Amino acid sequence: MRKSINLWYAIPLLVFVGLVAFMGLGLRHDPHEVPSPLINQSAPDFTLPQLGNNQTLSPRDFLGQVWLLNVWASWCVSCRDEHPILLKFARDYKVPLIGLDYKDRPQDGEGWVTNYGNPYTKIAVDLDGRVGINYGVYGVPETYVIDKKGVIRYKQIGPITDDALKNTILPLIKDLQQ
Amino acid sequence: MKIIFTLLCALLLSTSVLSKEATPVARDPVTEARLIDLAKDMRCLVCQNESLAASDADLAKDLREEIRQLIAQGKTDKQITDYMVQRYGNFIRYKPPVDATTYALWFGPFLLLLVALGVLIVVVKKRNKQEEEAPLSAQQQQQASELLGE
Numbered sequence: 001m002r003k004s005i006n007l008w009y010a011i012p013l014l015v016f017v018g019l020v021a022f023m024g025l026g027l028r029h030d031p032h033e034v035p036s037p038l039i040n041q042s043a044p045d046f047t048l049p050q051l052g053n054n055q056t057l058s059p060r061d062f063l064g065q066v067w068l069l070n071v072w073a074s075w076c077v078s079c080r081d082e083h084p085i086l087l088k089f090a091r092d093y094k095v096p097l098i099g100l101d102y103k104d105r106p107q108d109g110e111g112w113v114t115n116y117g118n119p120y121t122k123i124a125v126d127l128d129g130r131v132g133i134n135y136g137v138y139g140v141p142e143t144y145v146i147d148k149k150g151v152i153r154y155k156q157i158g159p160i161t162d163d164a165l166k167n168t169i170l171p172l173i174k175d176l177q178q
Numbered sequence: 179m180k181i182i183f184t185l186l187c188a189l190l191l192s193t194s195v196l197s198k199e200a201t202p203v204a205r206d207p208v209t210e211a212r213l214i215d216l217a218k219d220m221r222c223l224v225c226q227n228e229s230l231a232a233s234d235a236d237l238a239k240d241l242r243e244e245i246r247q248l249i250a251q252g253k254t255d256k257q258i259t260d261y262m263v264q265r266y267g268n269f270i271r272y273k274p275p276v277d278a279t280t281y282a283l284w285f286g287p288f289l290l291l292l293v294a295l296g297v298l299i300v301v302v303k304k305r306n307k308q309e310e311e312a313p314l315s316a317q318q319q320q321q322a323s324e325l326l327g328e
Contacts, residue, residue: 008301031226037267103236129240136265138223138237 051123082159090119099123
């Protein structure tokens, strides 16, 4: 009788430990990283003017290749952190890196690539941000890895870090290229 | 004459300034009401503690405009919600759908309530039993009545 009463008293403690464990897990989870429902879906189609010339650009142009779509803007502060990594990526790898200049004045976008260097194979201009909405963009910079069939396989929310490039993006590209 | 002319100029100038401050588009109140109704149940992804209806973030403005256009195209509420979920995932909804990933969320509280009720019933029953379990023996009864009789 006495023993079973003592067990009952342990229950609040167990509940408390469980709660702490859940909250601990919650702390490790970044609420700003919302999993994209577009992973493993076809990249939304668009036709946009290119920055710096009067041609257009569409995701269909890159069918058969693994490519990156990097959403950036001249007004975006963390894009500046990401920029050197993109430049290095463009130098070291022959993977098409397409920029999407998001809600930016074309002259500002051009100023950016002139001043800081241009890592992009081509740049599309999304003046009103409609294409961004179709891609579920909510925090620039964002980068999508798109496979040979035009399917989005990965989305990097926020700047690409050295770690994310080395451990996630590059292995994925290698895998998708085979 | 000069004064009147100056005043007239001033008047014209002030109206043009005033008209610039007004909202450029007169919006349809029915559309706006539906927009607010839809957007208040959606989360702004930029400032996550605000609804899409309340947020002043650029993206929220764009998305409200997008919803306006969808309403103008005659889309139903469900189609508009689906449109948003397709792009931003269920995270955008303050009322997530009932499916395998959200069972714990929807039914967990009721389950906890049931467990708590169960515990309460067991504890109360046990306590009642303990109180009943102490009948006086004949000797104790006699002692008691002797004490009371004195």
